[in-house]
Amino acid sequence: MTESASGGRTDHPDTSSVRAVMGRGPRSSGPIEKAKNPRGTLVRLLTYFGGFKIGLIFILICVVIYTLLGLAGPYLMGRAIDQFISKRQVQGLAQIALLMLAAYALSNLFQTISNWVMANISQRALQQARRDLFQHLQMLPLAFFDRNPAGELMSRLTNDIDAINQAVSQNVTSLFASVLSMVGILVTMFVLDRWLALATLLVVPILVWFTQFVARYTRKGFQRLQLHLGELNGVMEESISGQKVINAFRRNESVIAAFRQRNQEVYEAGLYANTYAFMLMPLTNVLGNFFVIVLAGLGGILALQGLVSVGTIATFISYGQNFINPVRQISNLYNTIQAALAGAERVFEILDTSPEAQDAPNALSMQKVAGEVEFDHVRFQYRQGVPVIKDMTLQAPAGRMIALVGPTGAGKTTIINLLTRFYEIDDGSICVDNHDIRTVRKADLRRKLGLVLQDTFLFSATVMENIRYGRLDASDDEVIAAAQMADADHFIRQLPEGYQTMLSERANNLSQGQRQLLSIARAILADPAILILDEATSSVDTRTEARIQRALLRLMQGRTSFVIAHRLSTIRDADNVVVIDHGEIVEQGSHQELLDKRGFYHHLYVSQFKGQEI
DSSP states (O other): OOSOOTTOOSSSOOOHHHHHHTTOOOOOSSOOSSOSOHHHHHHHHHGGGGGGHHHHHHHHHHHHHHHHHHHHHHHHHHHIIIIIITTTOHHHHHHHHHHHHHHHHHHHHHHHHHHHHHHHHHHHHHHHHHHHHHHHHHHSOHHHHHHSOHHHHHHIIIIIHHHHHHHHHHHHHHHHHHHHHHHHHHHHHHHHOHHHHHHHHTHHHHHHHHHHHHHHHHHHHHHHHHHHHHHHHHHHHHHHHTHHHHHHTTOHHHHHHHHHHHHHHHHHHHHHHHHHHHHHHHHHHHHHHHHHHHHHHHHHHHHHTTSSOHHHHHHHHHHHHHHHHHHHHHHHHHHHHHHHHHHHHHHHHHHTSOOSOOOOTTOBOOOOOOOOEEEEEEEEEEETTEEEEEEEEEEEOTTOEEEEEOSTTSSHHHHHHHHTTSSOOSEEEEEETTEEGGGBOHHHHHHTEEEEESSOOOOSSBHHHHHHTTOTTOOHHHHHHHHHHTTOHHHHHTSTTGGGOBOOGGGTTSOHHHHHHHHHHHHHHHOOSEEEEESTTTTSOHHHHHHHHHHHHHHHTTSEEEEEOSOGGGGTTOSEEEEEETTEEEEEEOHHHHHHHTSHHHHHHHHHSTTSOO
């Protein structure tokens, strides 16, 4: 196939651009105010790290080493006070100082190594997650993209993945180290003095309760923040891509108002989430200072009674400060993890969306196609209870030109979407060469179809690469030959770098007619058995239309062609003109036969050429 049909359907139009212009942002795919299964989300996220077990074990060993080395520092300091400073032994003090230096140096070294390895593993895991998400998006039906604006989907590929990245690549080792450090500190404290250790435990329940209290609100806040960021991206993406329409209708202020509304929602959600998140730091500082006061006071009383040494008190105060730091880090990490889980839920929501209907297990291969097409009592509806195609029966013999005409919204483009299996029919059958298209391989079917749309989509690549999109294994000579057949070679060679000219986004540096000729060249290169032209000349002037018509006639030779056209003069030579209204065939026949019949087609033709001789 040579074009994507997303957005090409006129019977069920996308309203995303309208929402942006009228001041309403894109709709979300669904509110995520509350996590449905945070534990399941976390387990599922961890599966991406299953292939890095050796690396994770190495990281865990490094974390244990540098955490224990970090715990050795305060212990050595206590020994230095009791054994060397109080006894004025300089040599012993120098030795223990060197031990402390070595412990802290090695601790930093192992921490740096573990952080580097974790960053490497996390980036590889997230690369896989990003690849899975993008590949799954390519497998989703067009109906999914009708419901979900591009900006929001981009947010899930960028913002949500980045939120996971922030939690995993930078903070996982810190989380392991913090937990291990807390356990190690508690064990060491109880070994040194159980009464001071019990005093330490008085602060722990307060910290745990406060963390749970704040986490309840920060999780909700970060979920809302990610949701509103997706909506804001949708407004920005639509407004940037729709600048011509916005300027033409002088709706700049409306778009700015829409952006302000979404931006305000992001601000409020971010303020809500971060207000609770930032509460942790000052309050844990207060608890930490209270902790030191308790240890100093109780330790002083015990020291006066000769139950503990000054070095032990100094060690406990140092451990107490080191104990508060992991608690504070875990509290801060918890907020980051909440944002990551909120993003992961949104990513998995897309991954859990059912993909486009796949081929049947015994699907047939279509190698050679003559091009005979038959619709047999086909019924279809986009929304339940609103039929778009009603019991349609239509035959298209191989090599014939079939014109589909009718008012806007009659169902013409829907017929094309059903033939290409962009949407699956509800009832009846569509056959190509007497094979129901649901029983053949979808890739084979679409390989035999060529599609040229009114709204041509070209990629930010060279002219050569855009034409070659029709058949990726085509040589440069074959691409040039296709361009010559499409009457596009002349203007291509006048471009700054000819076939190697880089096109801007959506090829805005070309005229509409030039873009259309490139799409025709792409279809010629694909060499389809069945050709579909959806309003291929409706957006160009009469002179350019004549040029495009010549290219199309060359393309249609020997192929079954379905032509959707509002300009009825372009279908005079059609073998069969099928007139559609409200999803039903009301008339069909040759151009002259339908004019002589003086029915619905005659009325359309007369209204279009009013004042001209028929």
